[in-house]
Amino acid sequence: MSVLEVKNLTHTYSGNTPFVNDAVSGVSFTANKGEIIGIIGHTGSGKSTLVQHLNGLLKPTSGEVFIDGENIWDNPKEIRKIRSKVGLVFQYPEYQLFEETVFADIAFGPKNMGLSGEELKQRVLETCKIIGVKDEYLEKSPFDLSGGEKRRVAIAGVMAMRPEVIVFDEPTAGLDPKGRENVSEIINEYRLATGATVIIISHSMEDMALIADRLIVMNKGKLEMFDTVENVFKNGDRLRAIGLNVPIVTRVFYELKAAGIPVPDDVFTVSRAVEVLKQIKAGGGNA
Amino acid sequence: MLRDITFGQYYESHSLIHKTDPRVKIVLLFLLIIFIFLAQNGFALGFAAASVLIIMLITKIPFKLYLKNMKAILPVLIFTAVLNLFYGESGRVLVSFWKLQITTDGVSRAIFMAVRITLLIFISSALTYTTTPNDLTDAIERLLSPLKFVGLKNAVHTLAMMMTIALRFIPTLIEEAEKIMNAQKARGADLENGKLTERVKALIPILIPLLISSVRRAYELAEAMECRCYNGGEGRTRMKQMHMAGRDFIVLGASLVICGGIITLNILL
The missing domain is CATH 3.40.50.300 (P-loop containing nucleotide triphosphate hydrolases)
Known part of the structure; x- marks a missing residue:
């Protein structure tokens, strides 16, 4: 059940500067309970x-925010x-x-x-x-x-x-x-x-x-x-292109793979890495 | 909303007045204000008004910015003008009620006072719009530097440094205040509604954190300055030296002409 829904939210800071640009533009997402x-x-x-x-705290220039299905700006006094x-x-x-x-x-x-x-x-x-x-x-x-x-x-x-x-x-x-x-x-x-x-x-x-x-x-x-x-961190190149990166442990596994060691590339946490390495060890290197 | 506060109203533009040495500008501001108040008759005041308008044109600052500054002072202006209405000592009586009477002399006094205050605001705005706050404090420091010969050796520099730091931190504090306001609003604080006493109380959650962070900032700044061997004004040189250039003398000369004009018109007419 979605608790929070953001629909097409855009916010423009219009200061006294001539550089008016959208701080947030056309963002939509929903968040489920818990x-x-x-x-x-x-x-x-x-x-x-x-x-x-x-x-x-900020009012969208355009777009809506819903909490429990209600638009929060329906009643600005509340x-x-x-x-x-x-x-x-x-x-x-x-x-x-x-x-x-x-x-x-x-x-x-x-x-x-x-x-x-x-x-x-x-x-x-x-x-x-x-x-x-x-x-x-x-x-x-x-x-x-x-x-x-x-x-x-x-x-x-x-x-x-x-x-x-x-x-x-x-x-x-x-x-x-x-x-x-x-x-x-x-x-x-x-x-x-x-x-x-x-x-x-x-x-x-x-x-x-x-x-x-x-x-x-x-x-x-x-x-x-x-x-x-998982689906986000699979796109390492796309993340790097916008100044982000994947977790360090994932980078280690990329390097291992590049060095010819057959490891999966969906390792994002240390505990998962330990699991994968244990499997490799048990399977004699043929994980 | 806090960002709307204008302080240090420097307006970027390229005019003769912008480039004039700030020391010259400060001295001339005082000189012109004195002479505006010395203008005794309509011709002298009209001449002063025309001169101020020409200076305003030279600054290339939009006229509406000057009017914006007028708006704040308008109540004072009206109050002074109305008060002066009743101070006429001679002239024909226009209106008379109770113990008060308005005479033609009073009306001309009121108009004179209103025009003088308007000119004063315009000419001071011309200074603040064309000079950055830092240039202003630098110039004040230089102008006050003779005080070191009367035993106030460090006071001048300290004062100027304090002004510079205060100006520098105004935007920082505004930003900080906004952050704290948002944080307290997120905790349900109501800053907009309620009676006056409630609103004053609502400021406490903002002022206390702001005060604490200012003190923290002051310590940090003092430490950073000491780390860079700051030890007051002694032996300190400047990156930006102020030199009088040809144009400064032209501005100075033109201003003296205006002052002379006002005196001449005072005497002749």
Whole structure:
């Protein structure tokens, strides 16, 4: 069942500059309940502009966005309600923290939705439980936390609104490997706990291969591809032509194949690579 | 919406006024403003107005941009003009009510004041439209440099550097503010509706992160400047040297002619 549908969306930034061009042009896609969709594309390909349409922060120049079958701009006065249905976590979300305590900061979103009292408290505690923010942090100042912890709290602030669709703009940017793993876990745990649809912008092809079900490939504001991870990463040449690439492990297998070793070229994750190599070993090199 | 704020209104064009040394432009701005206020009779003021219009034509800046600046100052202009209406000391009484009366003298005072303020806005706009903010601060630093002889050795450079940095970071801060606003809106913050007190409260989630990131930026910038051995103005040279060229003297001369014209008309008529 499709939760989110984008139809022929075009957005034109018309600043004072004579260089008016479409940041996003004619993009259509649908997202099903509970699926993870990755968005990849070179810098300036319109990824961030695209996702700001999903919760009504930007109004499309033309085209429509449907949530649960309803056009979000049917009633512009109610656009704030859409923002609790579609959560958007910006790049470096820790820069939006402002409250005195972690608890108050996570409560900001649900409070804006109209929750209060015990209900609000339950909501915050529940969210913290899902993504593993420890209770002892709740009374701390968010500014005393480490970078990775701040990011976790900031993400919790959006998740506490219980969005049906949650969008992340490069959620792992600027984190160390451990922090990146943590963020990926948080995202997955939220999805498992709530059945939400997840949309992630990322520059890491490895992460995408690992967690995404389908991929949107953006190029110069246009939708270049929208397909399963396998079908997208099969087109290595096409990806390279627009400044992207396939995961490193896939490149290794390309090289192996070029060197005359008979390996498949649909290896996108390390675990699959291990499997394939084990098979080759067991079969004496004739996989 | 934040991007609509115009600050540093430099308008790219190739005119004599654009190329004039910014120091000359600043000095002449003050000179012309003083002389506009010295104009005593209609002929002198008319001459000043004509001169300002000619300067505006030379800048090749669209006239509507000048009018845009007028719009902001219009309430002040009307207020001053109306106030002056009642200050006529002599002349025929036109209207009289309560303790107030409007005389022909008052009307001419009001018109004079309105024309003077208009000219003042036009001529200042001519400076800001034709000079980049950086050139302006450079010029101010150079013009204030004599202050170092009275014990304010570092103050002038520090002040100019502060102005340059402040100007440089305005677009950055606007961008940052927009990002934070979007992030808080995504968390359901309502910035557009509600009573005044609610709206002021709604600014807190934006101002606090903005303040924190400004402080962070300030530290980073200070460190980056120190890494490049910045230690204040002492012994510092400039990449762009300002030199008076022939055209600067022509502009200077023309302006002196305008000033002289105003004085002459004041005395003769």
